[in-house]
Amino acid sequence: MPNTILIGAQWGDEGKGKIIDVLTEESDIVVRTQGGNNAGHTVFIGKEKYVLHLVPSGILRRGKLCVIGNGVVVDPVSLMGEIEGLRQRRVKVEGNLVLSETAHLVLPYHRELDAQRELLKGKHKIGTTKRGIGPAYGDKAARTGLRIVDLINPPRFEAMLRQKIRENNEVLKAFGAKPLSFAKVHAEYRAAGDYLKAFVANTVILLHEATQRKARILFEGAQGTFLDLDHGTYPFVTSSNTTAGGACTGSGVSPNRMDRVVGVMKAYTTRVGEGPLPTESADIADMLHAMGREFGATTGRARRCGWFDAVATREAARVNGIDELAVTNIDGLDTLETIKVCVAYRDGSAQYDYVPNDIEVLSRCKPVYLEFPGWRTSTHQVRRWAQLPLKARQYLKAIAELTEARLSIASVGPDRAQTIFL
Numbered sequence: 001m002p003n004t005i006l007i008g009a010q011w012g013d014e015g016k017g018k019i020i021d022v023l024t025e026e027s028d029i030v031v032r033t034q035g036g037n038n039a040g041h042t043v044f045i046g047k048e049k050y051v052l053h054l055v056p057s058g059i060l061r062r063g064k065l066c067v068i069g070n071g072v073v074v075d076p077v078s079l080m081g082e083i084e085g086l087r088q089r090r091v092k093v094e095g096n097l098v099l100s101e102t103a104h105l106v107l108p109y110h111r112e113l114d115a116q117r118e119l120l121k122g123k124h125k126i127g128t129t130k131r132g133i134g135p136a137y138g139d140k141a142a143r144t145g146l147r148i149v150d151l152i153n154p155p156r157f158e159a160m161l162r163q164k165i166r167e168n169n170e171v172l173k174a175f176g177a178k179p180l181s182f183a184k185v186h187a188e189y190r191a192a193g194d195y196l197k198a199f200v201a202n203t204v205i206l207l208h209e210a211t212q213r214k215a216r217i218l219f220e221g222a223q224g225t226f227l228d229l230d231h232g233t234y235p236f237v238t239s240s241n242t243t244a245g246g247a248c249t250g251s252g253v254s255p256n257r258m259d260r261v262v263g264v265m266k267a268y269t270t271r272v273g274e275g276p277l278p279t280e281s282a283d284i285a286d287m288l289h290a291m292g293r294e295f296g297a298t299t300g301r302a303r304r305c306g307w308f309d310a311v312a313t314r315e316a317a318r319v320n321g322i323d324e325l326a327v328t329n330i331d332g333l334d335t336l337e338t339i340k341v342c343v344a345y346r347d348g349s350a351q352y353d354y355v356p357n358d359i360e361v362l363s364r365c366k367p368v369y370l371e372f373p374g375w376r377t378s379t380h381q382v383r384r385w386a387q388l389p390l391k392a393r394q395y396l397k398a399i400a401e402l403t404e405a406r407l408s409i410a411s412v413g414p415d416r417a418q419t420i421f422l
Ligand code: GDP
Pocket: 008, 012, 013, 014, 015, 016, 017, 018, 039, 040, 041, 042, 043, 044, 296, 297, 328, 329, 330, 331, 332, 411, 412, 413, 414
């Protein structure tokens, strides 16, 4: 299958980075199409841990072209730091990374506004990563954003930035926050612009030519379905389309060039930040945290944890058109006697087999569970489907059936080798 869209089927951190790394082996190009450095995609190569934020995870495999598409919001200073960090670890970036000239910039006032808006919301905060993502996409939609093409055109960038800083300093003052220094921001961003210039290209043309010569393209989704701006648990979402359609708008590759959609989901559920998580369970959170698992790759925050939510993943299968499922972190359930799976939500006398759109209703929903017997043995060493304990196979088959999609990958550890293909 040449062109694959990979998306998160839950609330982010499903293990997309690991699966991208595995699928990159049979791809030529890996493209990020939305989100920004709010993402944290972890890849282990042996004992070496890499966390990618803006650079596609494909960069860790030699000779693969990585593209940061037009739909991504780029903090140039952060991207420069990430590239330098990779270089220091001897990852080849030159010649393997291309940055869209129409990607929008994240500027310091976006980060500052993100923080100030969260403060003002108090206990109703979203729990953002404070990377300025919402305000940057806000400027894009309001048609007041700056883009990479502007960054690499020094006179234009200077004029645009001066005006934007003036305007945003007024807003920051209204919040009671410190205004920004134009000179400081300008110097920092100009340096980043000079550094990044060599990576900039018209990525729509590049990807169009790649599809014409039948290159195999992997679209690396960030965040997850229920953080999608349209289909997620609004307002507790991120500011981009994290669902499959985002891969088209965020790259300029048309829907009829896409061949399959792979949905990544954990064998349980996690969420970082605020907002409803119907299957949240202190028991499973305590167990996973005690194992040293489920701490955010970007902010280090402890992730909220819950049982597998088939109501949510079934909705994800619909919205994304998931052809194949990759289930990760199966080993996280290795010690449990009983494993619960949510098959419906109940709110008073109402029962839902889909995710209600009204956030107040969703917040009240109580899960209806099916119970499965645990396999109670370590799966870390398993490399083939038939080697998995019968109860684990039954559990995985059940969650795939409830999700209404075909299971194609099962992951029993963070390493490349800990991957089972069906
Ligand atoms: P992403 O944002 O979807 O790429 O996911 P993150 O990297 O934020 O979080 C997923 C975490 O799970 C990372 O620490 C991965 O190394 C880890 N991981 C992925 N698959 C597995 C698995 O099957 N088992 C275990 N134990 N860890 C996994």
